[in-house]
Amino acid sequence: MPELIFRLDSTKKFTDQEKIGHNRWHPDIPPVATVKPGQSFRVDCREWFDGAMHNDDSAEDIRDAPLSVVHALSGPFRVEGAEPGDLLMVDILDMGPIPQEDSGPLAGQGWGYTGIFAKKNGGGFLTDQFPDAYKAIWDFQGQTATSRHIPGVSFTGIMHPGLAGTAPSAKLLAKWHEREGRLRATDPDRVPPLALPPEPKDAILGSLTGTEFDRVAAEGARTAPPRENGGNQDIKNFTKGSRVFYPVFVPGANFSIGDLHFSQGDGEITFCGAIEMSGFVDLHVDVIKGGMETYGVAENTIFMPGNVAPQYSQWLAFSGMSVTLDGEQRYLDSQLAYQRACLHAIDYLTKFGYQPEQAYLLLGSAPIEGRLSGVVDIPNSCATVYLPTEIFDFDVRPSARGPVRIDPGMGAPKASFG
Template identity: 35%
Template sequence: MGKHLVSVDRSIPLSKCPHEGHNRWHPDIAPMIHLRDGDEAEIHTRDSFDCQIFEPMRSEDLLKANIGRAHPLTGPIFVEGAAPGDLLAVDILDVISHDVGFTVIFPGFGFLRDLFTTPHLIHWEMREGCAISAELPGVRIPGAPFFGVMGLAPSHNLLQRINQREERLQEAGGAVFLPDPHMAVPANPAIANEALRTISPHETGGNLDIKQFVKGTTVYFPVYQEGGLFSVGDAHFAQGDGESCGSAIETSAILHARFRILKGEAGRRNQRDVSFGNEGAARAPLDSSSRFYATTGTCITDGGENLSEDLSLATRNALLNMIDYISDQFGFSRENALALASVAVNLRISQIVDVPNLTVSAFLPLEIFDEPI
């Protein structure tokens, strides 16, 4: 078993060091390193906005940021022997976060993008395992660092199928980010013109934003391309289930991981998508909060119309009710309330059988507040 270092300078944007990673998914992107089955690697990453957001920037400065640079990923990593039909198991041995971070509401993005249309920025400082912010006095968010983006490259065939189905989705009015060569890394037109954006997850993984990808978790990726071509980025110090405003506590970080090939297991299990497990060695601290306040939502519009089995509407209502509660109880602006929900509130499906009305609950852990609630 070998141990390897995959290092980048997190203070210099990927846009200025294109040999240190990529921000699109494509099978022809050259590997940064080759590993063997069972090898471990220490992988350094940049933040999700590619070093564009830092103190003393303020909310209005966000309009200068170029979302086309998201997400800068470190990789690809070629695992020798990994082939289509296999599973690549990535054991997360540790995630070491940087000591500063940010949360943003970016116009046109996020679950409530129709209601929150102006840029908003919160800066965080990480101390003694918690994140604090001058914008949210009295709040301390326990750290549970993980990577929002972990994935493999698609095969050429899968790439073509994804692009075709997403083009049809856009034609039908769906929200989707199609290939865009502007600010793409690598910039080679043969790759950039058809490469997948990193905004959406796919069968190969990608921007899954699963907060349980903490130390102690193993993630199983179905392999679609020789070598797997693993990449990682978009580190989060903490996040609520849902990442409702479109960002978590964004930061840079280091991943310690072990790579194992499970020969033929994707084919044997007929596994097309990512799976993951944790034997209980570690878990996100707010997942098991014993003190909480929760709001609920169901399938009723603002105008009083009843929609049938509309999970998005139920989620929206639960989240809006939570924003109202946080604003009223703590005096935070609605933008700060949404940002707090994005990094700490867990959105959960409570029931999906009592038609026509499904129930979604939004759980606010009370441990994050300095003063007893």
């Protein structure tokens, strides 16, 4: 096992650990450890809400989720010799739920969760159709996930970190704030908001204290979106065997990682669409000197997908076009087309007895494939959702005999705002 350089005690809050990570992006957050190019090491990671979600049959914790605390990130880790303009090469060697802890109150101790976030508290890809909070608990057995809230399915998870990245420079941080601020100004009262401004409340900034803490808390960028440094990309294929190349913007790169997922469908469409968990990840790092200019990787990450994807061979695919539910034609709107494809898949699964919310949660957590299938045929973009049929305990393919009707069980717990 590689050396564990960031240890987390499951019985303690993220802020009570021996080494404290962070939940904002800023160049002045001090590193918690230094690693060398060519070194392999292990990092413990806390699920993104630091234990605020519970293994129960209520969705009140999802409804009341404290968004200002996310994401609980392990790091930053300084990489010796890395300089702005380099590429940081990160290999994901291994990862999984909390080792030797197969039961307990913390997600990752034998279980995880998926949430549909309420429109008034985060929202999601289909928030206009699903404005209330719902939750599904998933139990782990090896690499397989099953849920008492979504019966009739089991699948192999593609475990991956939802969030990893390097620290921004001061110049890049200012660029983020300027462009996201301009976007918010176009509709400042929108629910959910168009972008999240800095929020000092609940900021976690490693070892910073006093006036430095207050300054960085007021300037730090929220970790919700992906950006030039990587960030919250939620790419399900960042799994074992992946090699990821991150631009370096500050001396030492200051790499951080977290938001571990047991499984996820393309798009993480419910916002908390993955199966969230705490766990560990083994990493190997190296540096490509001057790699940003050499390879033209200055505003993006590139990666080689992992080699442990489940071997599903049969799929049922649903297509969507860039036409709204009200019949309004949009021009090559691929996001709208993907929304419509997802809604078609949800409608289809209800014919077998699932509640719409159960189907939505399933699409967020199971290893579905999302694809932009046509982006040139004006005026309609076409997007598709590929659903693996082998995850079901029954035949979901269309046939002359009609759909099987399953017992949806207790359903997904719901919580709404008044």
